[in-house]
Structures are given as C-alpha cells and as structure tokens.
Amino acid sequence: MSDTHDSAQTARELGERYADEIIALRRHFHQHPELSAKEFETSAYIRERLDELGIPYERIEGPRPADDREERDEFIGTGIIATIRGEADGAYDAEGQPSRRVALRCDMDALPVTEKTGLPFASQNDGVMHACGHDCHMAMQLGAAHILASMRDQLRGEVRLIFQPAEEISIGARDMIAAGALDGVDAIFGQHVWSEVDAGSFSCEAGGRMGNTDWFRIDIEGVSAHGSMPHKGVDAIVIACEIVDALQLLVSRRSSPFEPVVVTVGEIHGGTARNIMAGSAYIAGTVRTWNPEMRTYIANRLEHICAKLVDAFGAKIEIEYTRGNPAVINDKKVAQVAAHAIADNFGGDALAHYQGTLSGEDFAEYLQYVPGVFVFTGIRNPRAGTTHPQHSCYYDIDESVLAPGAVVAAQWALDMLA
Secondary structure (H helix, E strand, C coil): CHHHHHHHHHHHHHHHHCHHHHHHHHHHHHHCCCECCCCHHHHHHHHHHHHHHCCCEEEECCCCCCECCECCCCCCCCEEEEEEECCCCCCECCCCCECCEEEEEEECCEECCCCCCCCCCCCCCCCCECCCCHHHHHHHHHHHHHHHHCCHHHCCCEEEEEEECCCCCCCHHHHHHHCCCCCCCCEEEEEEEEEEEECCCEECCCEEEECEEEEEEEEEECECEECCCHHHCECHHHHHHHHHHHHHHHHHHHCCCCCCEEEEEEEEEECCCCCEECCEEEEEEEEEECCHHHHHHHHHHHHHHHHHHHHHHCCEEEEEEEECCCCEEECHHHHHHHHHHHHHHHCHHHECCCCCECCCCCCHHHHCCCCEEEEEEEEEEHHHCECCCCCCCCCCCCHHHHHHHHHHHHHHHHHHHC
C-alpha cells in the first residue's frame, strides 16, 4: 500500500512540475492540425519530443496489404510505437523479457472543420481543426511518458506508447495492430477529453462505454422524366425521402425503447435540374447500437425495409452496409486499476459517473485482443466556456485537466506493472 502511495505522490508531483510543458504541447498540436492519414508533421514533432526524453521508438511505415474492407496500396506511415523500459527489481527476466508489458494509446488526427474559437493558438491550417481533442491526447501521452521516464526505477516491466493516426476514419487502430502494436501487451489504456464530463473528474466505469459504429449507403435507381410529367418516370428523390422516414420508424417502432439505437441519415443527394424528375439518388448515414444482437438486427431490418419500399415504387437499389468499429467495453479488473489511480492521486470525488455514449472509437479494435480501459477525462467548465461538444468549430477545453490526465495514465501503468 505504501508503494502505491509513494508512486502516486511522485507521479502527482511530476505532473505538477510538467504541467506548463503539457499545456504548451497541446497548444502546438492545436495550432498545427493535420487530417487523418496525413499526420506527417505531427508525427515528426512527437518523435523529436521522444528523442529529447531518451525514449526509443519505431516509426510505423511500409506497405499495407489491401483487404476486403478497403482498397489501399499505402500504409499511413505516421504511426509511432515507443518503449519505456523499467529498471525496478524484477522488471525483466533472465532472458530479457519484461515481467509485464502495458500500453498507453493516443490518437493524432484532426478534423475537416474551420475553427471559430478565436484562440491565440487557433489552427493555422485552413479548414482543419483539432475539434475532437486529439491535440490533448498527444500532449497528455507525452506528459505521461515524461513522468514514467522519470520513474523508470519504479517500473516493474515495460510501457509501450502507441501514437496512432487516422482514428477519425476508423482505420488507424487496425493498421497499428497489424504493425505489431499489441505484440506481448497484457493490457491497454486510452483516454478521451470529454465535454459531457465535468473538468477535474474522470469516468472509467467497467462495461460498455461507446457504441458499435456502422455505416450505410443506399443507391436508388428510378427513371427520370420531365418534372411536369411525373407519371412517366420513377422519382428517386421521393423514394429516398420515404426511406428516410422508414428508417426513423425502424428506431421508434421496431426496437425497444430500453435499447439504445440511433439511425442517422447524414447525406441525401439526387437530381440534376429543377424541372427534371430525378432518375437516381442516394442516401448515406450511420447506425449506432449498444449490443451485438441489436447491431445485427438493425442491419438486417434496414436492408429488408429498403428492398420492400423500392419494390413498391418500381425502382432498384444497391445497399452498401459497412460494419465499422465495435463497441468500447472496459474490462472490469483493468478499469478498477484506473479507478484506484484516479482516487489515489485526486481523491474519490474525482471519479465521475457517466452513462456512456453511442459515439464511436477505434480504440475498440485493441480491446478485441487485450483487456483495457478507456477513460473519459472531463473538460466541461461553464465558467471557462468549455461546454461545446466534440466536432464543434468552437470546441475548446479547460487546460487545467491536461496534467492530471497525464498523471492518471502514468499511474495506471505503474499500478498495472506492480
């Protein structure tokens, strides 16, 4: 118990010492955002910081084989896997293998959003913004790395640092796993700054935290005609509108009100001129569910309803339904370690209760292979104006949470290895 108390005190003191550095890192990343799979300058900057800390790393690059999900000839080439070797007694066996290996993961990419915060360190890249907090995640992970590098003598094993690209387009985690990011890893930690959790508190409950994330596109082929002669054609736009209505009924009338389900149509396109009845149209959107049974049920019902509707109108459709990332489900034991890390450093009041969200996260891909915990790090502070949701052009955070976030990540790693 005293070892845990001592390490918590040291980690907390180091976090306070490095707080300004962590904030400066966040501001640098915020000012220089890069889109998914294009994080080249971001990756280079992280590697420079790792060099300064004396932490060896591997740059993930080289060809990535295409798969059924996506035809892509190039590996992203911006990911980084770094290693902090512990120096405590028993950290390695006689053959040089770590007694345990745990991983900390952060994401690196920004969004195609035009920033309107007016911050002095606002984005310098037009139309690109860290509107989801990944700038914070990188800063906190580098802060945790600095803390852990300063506490190597207390690390009873090895900490792997995963700097992952392309979370926003749901391919980065799979690429990093394919590159060996989880080889030999016993457990993994991730965190997300979150506008629905109060600043100064953390949510790390066990069980489901984020939803299954799936995508669909429905192409409708009708028959074009003059707008004054609708009986001569098959109106693809009208059919698209009928499908949109039917998909909402799928949620409100075909699934239990006690079962979280969201079906959102985010795009609808059709037509070429105001006096021509559209011969083709398409809609595209996303499906979010909580459990795997409902995930399969909604996918099947969506295809069934759409097929029946277009048949009634005499049209044809093609449906592309893509299963994205699965749900984020925190392991009970690993989440308990995170809860203790939070309470030991910041008291029991810092443990928040948050019901979870149907937003998606490709951190879930790592959890298909190793147990882990995903922590929501609160940034909501009405007095500071940090209440805008993720992906907003006004998104900002209470920067006082950054050093504590780094401390929690470092403490989790120390405790898991101990």
